[in-house]
Amino acid sequence: MKNLLLLISMLVFFFQCSSGQFRYPPRCEAERYYRTKCNSCHRRPDPMDKTAEQWSVVLWEHQKRLSLDDDNLRNMIAFMQRGGVCSDTSYAESK
Ligand code: HEC
Numbered sequence: 001m002k003n004l005l006l007l008i009s010m011l012v013f014f015f016q017c018s019s020g021q022f023r024y025p026p027r028c029e030a031e032r033y034y035r036t037k038c039n040s041c042h043r044r045p046d047p048m049d050k051t052a053e054q055w056s057v058v059l060w061e062h063q064k065r066l067s068l069d070d071d072n073l074r075n076m077i078a079f080m081q082r083g084g085v086c087s088d089t090s091y092a093e094s095k
Helices: 002-019 029-036 052-065 070-081 090-095
Strands: none
Touching: 029 052, 029 070
């Protein structure tokens, strides 16, 4: 009985760790968009794969494919240029 409980709690623990792909909820709008949209047409790109200049070029060329207006696209570009880091954490705090 004790072993069964131990087994169940280990399974629960295992699934909790493996089900969520991310260790924390998105902390800004760009991060949420990156997680939910940037993998809908291809695998999610690594922010570290391109230079700041390349992100700007690629994503402005990408705009027609993205449901982002100019301001949000600028935000998205800045997010990728920072290596996938939010500039502030107000999003997580306000939700
Ligand atoms: C509506 C579909 C769609 C969405 C959404 C999308 N992409 Fe793409 N992406 C494409 C297609 C199609 C290509 C391949 C054609 C090309 O290279 O231009 C591509 C190519 C790329 C490339 C490779 C281009 C290169 O020159 O190396 C990068 C990087 C990229 N996408 C980043 C992103 C990011 C970041 C997001 C989220 C902000 C995103 N994509 C969302 C359709 C999409």
